Amino acid sequence: MKLSRKQRRMLEQGKFEEEQHIEKLPKIRTIKPITDNQKQAFEDFYDGQNLLLTGSAGTGKTFIACYLGLNEVLRKPEVYDSLTIVRSVVPTRDMGFIPGKIHEKQQVYEMPYTSIFQEMSMEDDRRFYDKLKNQNIVNFITTSFIRGHTLKNTIIIVDEIQNMNFNELWTVVTRVGKNCRIVFCGDIKQNDLYNQREESGFKNFFKILHNMKSFSTTEFNINDIVRSDMVKEFISTADKLSISPNT
Template structure:
């Protein structure tokens, strides 16, 4: 049975292609949504770009017919702009003033009431990323859903880059003797992915174990190439950190993603690996470090000074880690070191759009605050002989339209997990302090 979907503004600002994602069903865009889209189109960020895209697409569809009468979509559905708010009195009785959200609810309620009067009524569903709008819809008796089209699988199914297998001790002995294992001979029901890490443990309960990595072609297991020697003074403190360093220092893997809670060491070990590759091995010409400018709390507004002075508060977590790695003692020492080296550049992601970045070790911190379109833009900037590393904690998202399943970092991990050019590890154990680990677990 075909359905009627009423789309909230935040869905289109989150994914401008959402209006085409409902197959053969009828898609309703309340007229107040156009007003909200219009108010956002002058913004210079991702929301502004999405608003402009939606505006252009609606204008293009006008050539096929009147939007208030409905325009046929390639999927077989119909797109309509609806101005009817006549059921607003009931919404106003429940929720008071005539806000834009309540106008959208009134349109959905109007369709719902009209369909209830028909013999063969179609389900009316309000689609919104605003939790309270969905709650209000439920109060009014309207079915409401989050926009789920661009979300990856549930938490339990998310790829974490490593797996533990219990095998007969003879299999572990075979690996140590031959320094390789055929995946087909393991008899595991789970498919192992390229560059995935495998921890073999003795099924009989002894302490015998081995840490291996799947080859890029996905056919064999091989030992880790790196010893546990310090990397710019940083030594891996757990198995996941050692896996991360294996990926970071492997020049044959140009895309690395690391996720994990605060304090697991993502940024520190990545900076250490980048410094080794750039300053010691000279594999890359420059170390480029960037992060999105998304505030955790209320925005502090415009900052005075030149670009470097404006960026300093946003990039301070990066500078804190660099101060630790360079073991600086006094204020200002790090700036002198960075000026002397000239090969380390700290930028806001705003300045990466449109660039081509060859021969560089690129670190994108706080990548969980990026949309899938922004991630595509960034990764597609990577030039020849460059390596890009994206870091983030999907549980700490400050972007208003993203969550743990729809952010760019999670999306990238899911899309590239079967590619031999990429590797991923989810860091699980906090190493910052016992207090930080408890805070991440309990708060």
């Protein structure tokens, strides 16, 4: 049985008498890319690149990022401790507006990952995401609480980046410590930022990544939409009419 870095440390520290007391790492389905752009994203990641995945809704950006990240963590437990998902809490930006404790507030923004990770599980398990969190294989954090953290030995998925202003994006990148890789996902057309200065900051962030050798960019288009035929038809028609959520 392969042990993660954390599990090996626990054994070395004598926190477990026998190896079988440690919960086995889960297995996930093998996912293969469908479109040419998806194949490019897979190849770039396997080549060791950090990724910037942008483009139309329904193209599988978040699913691809989560699959590549989780698969890498499970394949290389001696290298990575976990997968860390980072999101902004736009449109409120301040989680104080949502009732409940921190973990209860975060659950609203974690809902999409339940179905994403269910699709990856071997048994179509709807609780797979929660199980991975309970094993500390997957962690979730919002940009509201990432300051002061140093992320180490983890694959980082920064999701819905169109909803982050430049300061949030800057903060996330500067939290990255040793032995990490990072994947940014977003769709500019679904931007929830209303302040023009925030939008221009987002574009400047893109410029920085485009000029970094450690990053590869994949721009998904209408031909990459795999969610459903209706989504593909809707976005294609809106594109022809030059209509977007921000127009």
